[in-house]
Structure formats: structure tokens, C-alpha cells
Amino acid sequence: MRSILTTVLSLLCFATTNAQNITGTVKDENSLLKKGVTVSLLRGKDSSVVKFAASKDDGSFVFLAVQAGSYLISLSHIGYQPAIKSVTIENVDINLGEVKLLKMSANLAGVTVSAKKPMIEVRADKMIVNVEGTINATGNDALELLRKSPGVMVDKDDNLSLSGKNGVQVYVDGKPSPLSGADLAAYLKSLQSTQIESFEIITNPSAKYEAAGNAGIINIRLKKNKNFGTNGTVNGGYNIGTYAKFNGGLSLNNRNSKTNIFGTYNYNQGINQNNFRLFRQQADSSFEQTNRMLSHNKGHNFKGGLDYFLNSKSTVGFVVNGNVSSTELNTEGPMYIRYIPSATLVKILQASSN
Numbered sequence: 001m002r003s004i005l006t007t008v009l010s011l012l013c014f015a016t017t018n019a020q021n022i023t024g025t026v027k028d029e030n031s032l033l034k035k036g037v038t039v040s041l042l043r044g045k046d047s048s049v050v051k052f053a054a055s056k057d058d059g060s061f062v063f064l065a066v067q068a069g070s071y072l073i074s075l076s077h078i079g080y081q082p083a084i085k086s087v088t089i090e091n092v093d094i095n096l097g098e099v100k101l102l103k104m105s106a107n108l109a110g111v112t113v114s115a116k117k118p119m120i121e122v123r124a125d126k127m128i129v130n131v132e133g134t135i136n137a138t139g140n141d142a143l144e145l146l147r148k149s150p151g152v153m154v155d156k157d158d159n160l161s162l163s164g165k166n167g168v169q170v171y172v173d174g175k176p177s178p179l180s181g182a183d184l185a186a187y188l189k190s191l192q193s194t195q196i197e198s199f200e201i202i203t204n205p206s207a208k209y210e211a212a213g214n215a216g217i218i219n220i221r222l223k224k225n226k227n228f229g230t231n232g233t234v235n236g237g238y239n240i241g242t243y244a245k246f247n248g249g250l251s252l253n254n255r256n257s258k259t260n261i262f263g264t265y266n267y268n269q270g271i272n273q274n275n276f277r278l279f280r281q282q283a284d285s286s287f288e289q290t291n292r293m294l295s296h297n298k299g300h301n302f303k304g305g306l307d308y309f310l311n312s313k314s315t316v317g318f319v320v321n322g323n324v325s326s327t328e329l330n331t332e333g334p335m336y337i338r339y340i341p342s343a344t345l346v347k348i349l350q351a352s353s354n
Contacts, residue, residue, distance in 0.1 A: 019065035020089050024096030026055045026075060033059030034101060036122035037077045044070030044086065053150045054120045054127060077101055078118055120150065125206065127151070129199040132223060140237075141247070141268060142196060142220060143188035149199055152218070156274055156293065158185035160218070163203050167215040173222055176209075182327070190299030190323040192247050192266045194235045197221045225253040225262060245270025249301075260317075263304035271296050284340050291333035299325035330354050 022041070026034045037055040041063050042048065050071070055061045066089050073085040073096065080101040087094050121128040129149050147154045153161045159181070160168045170177045170184060179187050200219035202209070209217055225231065232252040239245055249266030272295040279288050305319030332352035338345050 019067055020091070021093045022063040022066055022071075022073070022087060022089070022096070023093070024061055024073070024085075025059045025098050026061065027059060027098050027100050028080070029100055029102050031098075031100075033057075034077065035059065036118075036120070037061075037075055037101065038118060038120045039063075040074040040076075040119075041066065042072040042074055044072055044088075047072060049148050051148050051150075052120060052129065054122050073099075075099060075101060076119075079104060125204070126200050126202040129201065131193055131196045131198055140193040141189045142191040142193070143185060145193055145196070146188065146199065146218065149201060151201060151203065156276065158182070158188075160184075162201065162216040162218065165215040169205075169209070169215070169217045171209070171217055171219040174219060186297075186299065186325040186327060187301075187323050189297050189327075190266070190268060190301040190325050191220070192235075192237070192249060192268060192301070194237070194247075194249060195222055195264065195266060195301075197223045225251070225255070227253065228255050228257075230254045242273050243271035258309055260307040260309075261305075262307075264302065266301045267299070268301075269298045281340065285346070286338045286340055287335060288338070289333060289335040291331055294330045296328040296330075297325070298327075299323055328354070 024039075026037045026039070028034055035055055035057050037059075039053040039055060039061045040049060041051040041053070043050060050066075051063055053061045053063060068089045068091075070086070070088050073087060075083045075085075081104055083099055083101055085096055085099065087096070117130045119130055121130065127150060129145075131145060143154065143158060146152050146160065151163045153164075155161070159166065160170070162168045170179070170188075177184065177187070198221045200217075200221065202217040202219065205217045230253070232250065234248075234250055236248040237246065245268070247266065247268035247270075249264065251262075251264040253260070253262045255261075274293040274295075275291070276293075277288070277290050279286070281287075301321075301323045303319065303321035305317060305321075307315050307317035309315050330353070333350075335349040335351065336345060337347050337349065
């Protein structure tokens with residue numbers, strides 16, 4: 001039965017979805033184009049994050065293939081008041097036109113100076129998505145965070161693409177990961193947001209990275225504890241949509257002027273659900289398939305190491321890290337085969353796989 005389903009899927013010519021695009025242009029109050037503005041696509045019912053974007057040099061931004069529903073578009077930039085637009089996606093693309101940001105008014109009567117990194121930083125050679133200190137720093141894994149990041153797409157098989165290109169190279173702290181395919185996806189699911197400082201999204205890698213091909217690089221920067229003495233943290237997270245997910249972890253660190261010994265352990269468990277509909281026509285027959293995919297994930301992630309500080313600029317040391325994870329994927333759903341001239345239902349193919 002599984003081979004039949006695979007064969008039918010491979011013959012599909014196109015898929016019909018209710019996915020549309022959202023576009024717009026950001027300007028300031030003087031009608032000047034604004035680059036590097038953080039644009040967030042939020043669900044209308046609970047303001048949960050669906051996707052992030054950043055405005056380009058011409059002030060434009062775009063969200064591709066957005067499913068039908070009600071959403072909020074939130075725009076934020078340092079020194080400007082946040083702006084929020086409400087949109088409803090049906091069967092046509094949405095163009096928000098020009099969205100203006102107003103400068104924050106200065107109040108010198110009571111000034112509080114604070115420093116905070118923007119969620120998205122646009123630089124000449126890369127885009128940085130800061131995770132630490134934001135609402136995304138708890139309750140998510142690395143794959144889920146990448147799904148929300150600008151220009152990054154994750155397909156139903158958890159393969160990464162960047163700006164429409166497949167074969168993305170994943171780095172961790174500047175070093176290439178040897179993992180790919182399902183192994184890479186399992187590692188990213190086991191890597192919790194509490195461990196991540198930021199993502200560096202590099203669409204045009206320099207010779208420094210020696211990247212294979214031109215698909216781009218995603219460099220994951222992990223947190224490093226810089227406090228002296230013996231210290232540690234315990235974290236836990238729980239969230240629920242259709243199904244519940246939870247994670248927890250422990251981090252210990254001992255640091256003095258010459259050495260730093262560290263170790264972390266994290267565990268996560270959850271269920272992800274994906275629903276999709278496929279439709280095609282061939283000769284005088286139509287094929288309509290509806291599938292539900294449930295992915296049961298469990299993962300243990302660990303890291304330990306030692307740093308020795310030769311001087312203020314040089315450090316030597318070693319690190320051991322890894323993950324033990326398991327994923328069970330269940331797929332089920334019917335395919336309706338009809339004779340087009342009379343709209344007669346000819347047969348129903350019921351397929352499932354594990």
C-alpha cells in the first residue's frame with residue numbers, strides 16, 4: 001500500500017493550496033525608504049509567530065505562500081514606534097502598499113537608557129536573527145525557529161532551503177556540521193532555543209566558509225557562559241497547539257582566569273502535525289488526496305568541554321557534543337478518484353504508512 005501511495009505522489013503534476021503572498025513597502029514619516037525593518041507575520045487569534053522578514057534596500061518585504069486565515073503584520077525598528085496591520089488571506093495576494101513608521105518622541109523628564117539587540121540585524125554579508133532575550137528563546141527547537149526565519153523554508157520532510165535554493169550548509173559556532181538529511185533534522189529538533197544565541201543567515205558565502213555549491217550557509221551561534229566561578233541554569237518549557245510539546249535542560253559551568261569547564265544536557269519530546277491536500281487531472285480522471293502526517297519526536301542533546309585561555313585573544317580546548325533522538329512518522333488519508341465528464345466517484349484509495 002505504501003508503494004502505491006509513493007507512486008501516486010510521484011505522478012502529481014501540481015498541488016492546489018489556499019496559499020497567497022503578502023507584500024508591502026516600509027517608509028518613514030518623511031517618505032524615505034527604510035532598510036532592515038523587522039517584519040513579523042503573526043496569527044490573528046493568538047499573536048503567535050508564523051514567519052519573520054526584514055525590509056530590503058528598497059524598503060520592500062514579502063511573505064510567500066501564506067495559508068488562508070487572519071493575520072497581524074507587526075513592523076518594528078529601533079527609534080521608531082511599532083506599527084501593526086491586520087490582514088485576512090483568502091484567494092488573492094495582499095499588497096499592503098506603503099507602511100509608515102513614526103519616530104519615537106523624546107521625553108527628557110525621565111530618561112531610562114537601555115541596550116537591546118534588534119530581533120533581526122541586516123549586515124552587508126549576512127542577516128542575523130537574535131534568539132537570546134526574545135520571546136522565541138523558550139519553548140522552541142532550532143528547526144522550528146529556522147522555519148520562522150527570513151528566507152528559510154522547511155519542507156514536509158524537514159529539508160532546508162534558503163532563498164529557494166536546496167543544499168544549505170549548516171554550521172555550528174563557525175564549524176560545518178557533518179550531518180545531513182534526516183540526521184540533521186533530528187539534531188536541530190534536539191537543539192533547544194534556550195541553547196541558541198543567534199542564527200547567521202548567509203546567502204552568498206565568502207571564501208572563508210569554503211561552502212559547497214551556492215545554496216548558502218546557516219551558522220548557529222550557541223550561548224557561552226562568561227560568568228566566573230561555579231554556576232548553572234535549569235530550564236523547562238511547555239507549549240501546546242493541537243498537541244503538547246515540552247523540553248527541559250541543565251547547564252553547569254566552572255570558570256576562572258585560566259580555564260573554563262562546561263557541560264549541558266537537554267531533553268525534548270513532542271508531536272508535530274502537518275495537513276496537506278494534493279490535486280491533479282490526468283486524461284479524463286481527477287485525483288484528490290488529503291493527508292495528515294504526525295511526527296513523534298524525542299531527543300537528548302549533550303555537550304561538554306574545556307577551554308584554556310592562553311591570553312586575552314587566544315584560547316585552546318576541546319568540546320564533545322552529540323544527540324540521541326528518535327522520530328516516528330505516521331501518514332494516513334484517502335485519495336478520491338473521479339471520472340471528470342460525469343463527476344462520478346470511481347474509487348477511493350485509503351493509504352497509510354509508518
